Amino acid sequence: MTQLETAMAILMKTFDTYAAGEGKKDTLNNKEVKTLLEKELPGLLKAAKNQGEVDKLLGGLDFNGDSEVDFSEFVILVAALTCACHDRCAKK
Ligand SMILES: [Ca+2]
Numbered sequence: 001m002t003q004l005e006t007a008m009a010i011l012m013k014t015f016d017t018y019a020a021g022e023g024k025k026d027t028l029n030n031k032e033v034k035t036l037l038e039k040e041l042p043g044l045l046k047a048a049k050n051q052g053e054v055d056k057l058l059g060g061l062d063f064n065g066d067s068e069v070d071f072s073e074f075v076i077l078v079a080a081l082t083c084a085c086h087d088r089c090a091k092k
Pocket residue numbers: 018019020021022023024025026027028029032
């Protein structure tokens with residue numbers, strides 16, 4: 001696989017691993033989202049100034065308002081974070 005294909009496969013595997021934790025196997029509930037962020041994006045959590053910001057981020061994730069984060073909502077988050085990092089890096 002190419003690097004990009006590998007990156008996409010890792011995204012899918014990461015989501016599936018955490019989604020399978022409890023409840024519905026193909027979505028992340030609030031607890032699963034929190035665990036995923038803590039384990040996979042610790043730098044992002046550290047960068048957040050306070051817990052309120054993190055809660056806002058989590059609330060904003062659930063675009064269709066069903067209290068579960070599905071794979072497309074997860075990918076939108078990762079894409080948004082990637083854009084934010086890319087913009088920041090590009091400006092340096
Ligand atoms: Ca689940």
